[in-house]
Amino acid sequence: MKKGFLIVLLSVLLLMQGTAFGKLFVDISAPGGFKLPIAVVDFLGMNEASLVSDVVRQDLISSGYFTVPDKSTYLETSNDPFTLANWKPLGIEAVAKATLSGSRDNMELVFTLYDAVEDKVILKKKYTSTADLVRPLGHKIASDIFKAITGQEGIFSSKLAFVVNGQSSGSIYIMDWDGERTQKVLTRSGEIMRPIWIPSTNKLAYSSLRDKRWIIYTFDLGTATEKEIYSSDRTDLAGDFSRDGSTLYFSSTKSGSPDILSLNLMSGAIKQIAASRFIEVSPKLSPDGRRIAFVSDASGSPQIYVMSVDGYNKQRLTFQGSYNTSPDWSYAGDKIVYTGIKGGQFHIFTMNVDGSNVTQLTTEGDNEEPAFSPDGLFIAFVSSRGGGKGIYIMNSDGTNQRRVSQKSFGALGPAWSTE
Amino acid sequence: MKKSILLILVVFLLMSCAEKKGIVHDDQMGGGALEGEMDGSGADGEYGSESALGKDRVDGSDLEENGFGGTLSEQEWKARTSEIFTDVLFGFNRYDVSSEYQHGLNAMADFLAAQSKGMVKVEGHCDERGTREYNIALGDQRAQSVKNYLVSLGVSGARISTVSYGKERPMCKEHNERCWALNRRAHFEVTR
Structure with a gap:
């Protein structure tokens, strides 16, 4: 279990020869714009090598910021020296090559990323891994390529936790961002709501229906231990955690109707x-920790509001439509994604944090439970399109929508790991 | 002979009580009227149990002493409860109890007053439209509205528990208006 989070041990041989960004440029603030053509040449050496390059290739394509021209057009293998003339005619601007050697228990991968415009090495790096972690190795390399070219950390090593609810039972699973390596981490009696990754820990928090009560639990992924952290004996729903992992924000019917409270896990103080x-309901902390987005039906229908973290200056943000719920902040804190209703169907929308610039991102099926990726470039959500619910990922502008959870799995409540 | 006189007396008492129960929840009052009652009451089940309405009622334990309350056979109990404890339905996004359920809820309160041992679980459900977490909150409020209503009729809050299933356990599985209406409900599980 823990292995999955360790990803890979890696060591840097040579980092960034020459200018890192050169002339290669992808504007990540404009998804759906220019896509950088990159060749990911099949990695060579051990049997697992080509799987690693497949993972890298797929991550870059899935990101929506790269095109990877068909590898049958390549004139070089990973063993050949890099020759600019072999790539220029193909319109390729960057080339990734690697060789994998060693044993299954101790693999060494030497990776090089070339700038095919300026004819230079952008990144050369050595990674060590084991045979059961070749997919995480591929995600790590893809993230490094992404960073070398865009300047921003790639999130291809991040994970999604999600829920599958059965008849009066609930399970939590974790998968890689591409839907692979899905593993069940717990099953309990009673349905489970969307989990939350607790920052700076190896734990999840969630609400589960046990003995007629919605109780808030944490689950330590390292020790596989569940712990009850709050129950008012009725309906308590985990919302969000402070960045330092110390404070839970949640809704509770402690005083009658669902209210928003905080619980300091160290002192036990409830506010x-x-x-x-x-x-x-549904409190979500802004990335700077100063504001809370939440849902209230004070206006007669559920709408999204923001307030200070102390509960002051409540301000309604959504005015379009009779149903706006499940807010989540972007990494930069400049956007809120949420679920709204339009034409009788539920769709994912984004807006600026002052409520302006409302943009509908989905058009098919019913969609809900949106969650921004830790870098704010992607949004995971649940959709019923095509029959049966599943987890989908799209770019933050709504392009590039695809299912990532297994079909007919009934996956719900995606939660993106914080790193 | 003696028993039937008692029975008549009980029925008479129950009827006269029904006249006095005051609170009518009319749709036109919107959510506000009911929400107002829920607000501030704090401890669940406290509201109404000390009220004049509550004291006015026939005490269930008296009835049992008279040999009435406990005499229902298992079969009769099942038949009576399934007849009386029928679902209370709600409008989309609503959790105020519509006035059309007034008589049904009165009958439930009467039944519970006559049975010293009945416990009620009120389940709040939602239709499949809407988001999962909000529907848990909404279902909770539906169950709570019904509980508050029964408590206002003199039923002890300690005899009523609530649970929200949100949209997690729809009774009607089709995706249409008919099913949605049936799934926006407070459902009762009555145990002895």
């Missing part, structure tokens, strides 16, 4: 943040 006779 009431937003309380009224209406429903207040």
Whole structure:
């Protein structure tokens, strides 16, 4: 279990010869714009080598910021020296090559990324891994390529936790961002709501229905230990955690109707943040930790509001449509993604944090439970399109929508790992 | 002979009580009226149990002493409860109890008053539309509205538990208006 999180041990041989960014440029703030053509030449050496290059290739394509021209057009293998003239005619601007050697228990991969415009090495790096971690190795390399070219950390090594609920039972699974290596981490009696990754820990938090009560639990992925952290004996729903992992924000019916509270896990102190006779639910902390987005039906229908982390300055953000719920902040804190209703169907929308610039991102089926990726470039969500629910990922502008969870799995409640 | 006189007396008492129960939840009052009652009551089940309405009622334990409350056979119990404890339905996104359920809820309160041992679990459900987490909150409020109503009729809060299933356990599985209406419900499980 823990292995999955260790990813790979790696050591840097030579980093960034010459200018890192050269003339290669991808504007990540404009998804759907220019895609950089990159050749990922089949990695050579051990049997596992080609799988690693397949993972790298797929990550780069899935990101929406790269095109990977058909490898049958390549004139070089990973063993051949890099020759600019072999790539220029193909319009390729970057070339990735690697060789893998050693044993299954101790693999060494030497990777080089070339700039095929300026004819130079952008990145040369040595990675060590084991045979059961070749997919994480591929994700790590893809993230490094992404960073070398865009300047921003790639999130291809991040994971998604999700829930599958059966008849009066619930399970939590974890998968890689591409839907591979899905593994079940727990099954309990009672349905489970969307989990939360607790920052700076190896734990998840979630609400589960046990003995007629929605109780908030944490689950330590390292020790496979579940712990009850809050119950008012009725309906308590985990919302979000502070960046340092110390404080839980949640909704509770402790005082009658669902209100928003915080719980300091160290001191056990509980603070009431937003309380009224209406429903207040789904608190999500802004990345700077200063504001909370939440849902209230004080206006007569569920709408998204923001307030300070202390519960002051409540401001309604959504005014279009009679149903806007499940907010989540982008990494930069400049966008909120949420679920709204349009034409009788539920869709994913984004807006600026002042409520302006409402943009509908989905058009098919019913969609809900959106979650930004840790870098804010992608959004995971649940969709019923094509029959049966599943987890989908799209770029933050709504392009490049694809299912990642296994078909007919009924995956719900995607939660993106914080790193 | 003696028993039937008692029975008549009980029925008469119950009827006169029904006249006095005051609170009518009318749709036109919107959510506000009911929410107002829920607000501030704090401890669940406290509201109404000390009220004049509550004291006005026939005490269930008296009835049992008279040999009535406990005499229902298992079969009769099942028949009576399934007849009386029928689902309370709600509008889309609503959790106020519509006035059309007033008589049904009165009958439930009457039944519970006559049975010293009945426990009620009120399940709040939602239709498949809407988001999962919000529907858990909404289902909770539906169950709570019904509980508050029964408590206002004198039923002890300690005899009523609530649970929200949100949209997790729909009774009607089709994706249409008919099923959605049936799934927006408070459902009752009555145990002895």
